[in-house]
Structures are given as structure tokens and as C-alpha cells.
Amino acid sequence: MSKISVMYPVMPTDIGDVLPYARIAESTSGRRLWLGQSLAIETHAVFAALAGMGLDLGYGTAVTLMPLRHPMTAAVNGRSIASLSGYPYVAGIGPGAAVFQKHTNGRPYDKPVTAARHYIRMMRTLADGGEARDPDGPWPTESLRLPSMDTPPVEIGLGVLREPMARLAGEGADRAITWLTPLGYIRERLAPAMEEAAAKAGRPTPRIVSIVHCAVDRPQRDLQQVALKAVGAHLGSPHYSNMLNQAGIPVDPDDTPAAAKMIIEHNLFATGTPDEIAATIASYHDAGIDEVAISVCGLHLHEGRGAALRDLTAITAALARRSAQ
Numbered sequence: 001m002s003k004i005s006v007m008y009p010v011m012p013t014d015i016g017d018v019l020p021y022a023r024i025a026e027s028t029s030g031r032r033l034w035l036g037q038s039l040a041i042e043t044h045a046v047f048a049a050l051a052g053m054g055l056d057l058g059y060g061t062a063v064t065l066m067p068l069r070h071p072m073t074a075a076v077n078g079r080s081i082a083s084l085s086g087y088p089y090v091a092g093i094g095p096g097a098a099v100f101q102k103h104t105n106g107r108p109y110d111k112p113v114t115a116a117r118h119y120i121r122m123m124r125t126l127a128d129g130g131e132a133r134d135p136d137g138p139w140p141t142e143s144l145r146l147p148s149m150d151t152p153p154v155e156i157g158l159g160v161l162r163e164p165m166a167r168l169a170g171e172g173a174d175r176a177i178t179w180l181t182p183l184g185y186i187r188e189r190l191a192p193a194m195e196e197a198a199a200k201a202g203r204p205t206p207r208i209v210s211i212v213h214c215a216v217d218r219p220q221r222d223l224q225q226v227a228l229k230a231v232g233a234h235l236g237s238p239h240y241s242n243m244l245n246q247a248g249i250p251v252d253p254d255d256t257p258a259a260a261k262m263i264i265e266h267n268l269f270a271t272g273t274p275d276e277i278a279a280t281i282a283s284y285h286d287a288g289i290d291e292v293a294i295s296v297c298g299l300h301l302h303e304g305r306g307a308a309l310r311d312l313t314a315i316t317a318a319l320a321r322r323s324a325q
Contacts, residue, residue, distance in 0.1 A: 003291040004281070004316065005028055010297065028316055036063065061090070063159040071119050072132075079154055090157045090174075093120070120168075120173060122141075124156055158206075160177060166197075175207050184248065185246065210292050215227075223269075230301070235253065244263075249268065281315075
């Protein structure tokens with residue numbers, strides 16, 4: 001089985017809400033809790049608080065947004081959480097949507113992939129204790145260096161949706177992080193692009209982390225609404241709908257309810273019994289995915305934390321039974 005970990009599904013507003021997810025993450029094979037970008041309690045502050053409570057697990061971001069922090073800040077954050085937790089830290093980053101870039105930076109990146117290349121190069125150099133020099137990049141500097149610090153590794157993850165970012169991941173990232181991405185598309189489009197770029201750069205191919213949305217099929221549960229709560233905004237995005245259509249899932253960004261039904265039918269949103277969901281997750285391992293982060297986001301938003309934790313517990317227990325067979 002590939003490593004299994006847990007995605008905390010919403011922007012945290014209370015550390016007590018995150019703690020049960022972290023406790024479940026401690027029992028998984030991946031021993032990692034993932035958070036996305038939070039504009040409520042800041043993501044790295046959540047990780048630091050959990051580490052201070054003595055939880056025995058690692059952390060990762062899937063993903064934080066480049067416009068909100070300088071690469072030097074990102075490197076400091078990464079080293080901090082690695083040091084506090086005692087585990088390698090996966091610093092997953094992404095450029096965010098063009099409209100978000102404009103609202104935060106005053107203008108969108110001219111070339112998001114190029115901006116991400118500069119970002120991860122500077123971040124990697126600084127996190128490794130080197131001197132960063134990039135006078136002509138988006139974050140121009142003649143010389144930057146962080147104080148020496150002995151920590152577990154900081155791994156750089158890159159949110160990957162299409163082939164240009166997959167090639168960049170192969171060129172310079174440790175992890176490629178996918179969200180709402182069909183296995184066939186990963187296997188046939190993204191993985192070959194990463195492998196080719198990594199071979200050209202003479203480095204290992206990044207390991208793939210897939211965030212998989214799940215909900216147990218229970219009586220009176222409206223799975224279509226659960227899926228909409230989880231990824232409705234993504235299904236309405238041209239970037240995601242284009243990718244899904246290329247992958248053979250014919251979604252219409254102007255009809256997100258039908259699109260939600262479509263991703264359930266194609267098992268991209270994993271449903272069924274806990275054992276059936278565990279089998280779906282196992283198929284990610286068979287496709288070469290290194291780590292699956294389970295997200296019960298839709299349930300958390302549609303039915304509440306209790307329902308979400310109930311399903312998360314059932315799914316992780318089914319995965320544990322399967323791995324013990």
C-alpha cells in the first residue's frame with residue numbers, strides 16, 4: 001500500500017477542531033497531516049501549535065500560495081516546522097489563480113510556471129543553507145542566506161494540474177501534489193512529463209501525493225451535495241474542467257451539480273462502503289502514487305465535523321485492515 005495520510009479539510013479557526021484529525025493522522029502509515037492555505041489561523045501556526053502539544057507526526061501543505069510569502073519566508077517556515085515536529089516537512093506551494101495574484105500582488109504573474117521556477121529554486125537554496133542570488137527574478141536579490149540550522153529535511157512540493165507544472169516539478173521539486181486529478185491523467189500525462197524532466201535534469205522523479213476526496217455512502221446522504229461542497233468551485237473553474245475533459249470526464253463548468261454527479265460516477269470522488277473506498281485508494285498505489293491524503297472536506301462542510309470524523313475513522317480503519325491482509 002502507498003502511504004496514507006490525512007487532509008484537514010477547511011481553514012482552521014480553532015486548534016481544537018484540528019486536533020481530532022491530527023490524532024487520526026498519527027495512526028496512518030504516512031503519519032502526516034496536510035493543510036491548505038489558511039486565511040483564518042495561519043497554516044504554519046497550526047502546525048507549530050500541534051507540534052507543541054507533542055503530536056508524533058509530520059506536516060505538509062497542499063498547497064500554500066506563493067503571492068502571500070517571499071521564498072525566504074517560505075524557507076524559514078519550512079525549517080521551523082521540520083525542527084519543531086522532528087519530521088521532514090513537505091512545503092507544497094502553488095501560484096494560485098490569476099485573480100488572486102492580481103488582488104495580492106497588484107498584477108498576475110506574467111508566466112506562472114516561470115515564477116514558480118524562481119520561487120522553488122530560491123526556497124530550495126535557502127532551506128539547504130546556501131546563498132540565493134537571483135537579481136533578475138520576480139523576487140530580485142543579490143545575496144540572501146539563512147543562519148545555519150540542523151533540521152529534518154524540508155521537501156518542496158508543487159501543486160500540479162497540467163503538464164508544464166509537471167515538467168517543473170520534475171525539474172526541481174521533491175513532491176508533485178495533485179487535487180481532483182484522475183489516475184489515468186496522472187499516469188498518461190503528468191507522470192511522463194515529470195519523468196522526462198527529471199531525467200533531463202539528472203535528478204530523481206518527484207514522488208506524487210494525491211488528495212482524494214471521500215464520503216461513505218450512507219442512507220439519506222446526498223453525495224452529490226457533499227461533492228459540490230468539497231470541490232464545486234474547482235468544477236466551475238475552466239482550468240479544472242479542461243483537465244477533466246482531457247481525462248475523459250466530460251464536465252461542464254457552467255453546470256457544477258451535473259459535474260459533481262459525474263466525478264462520483266467516475267469514482268474520482270470516492271464513495272461506497274469504507275472497504276470500497278479503501279479499494280479505490282489502493283488503486284492509487286497500483287498507479288504509482290506514493291502518498292494518498294484522505295479528504296472528507298465535503299462532509300465537514302455539508303454535515304459537520306462529527307460526520308466527517310466518523311467517515312475518516314471508518315476509512316482509515318478499512319485501509320488498516322486491507323494492509324494487514
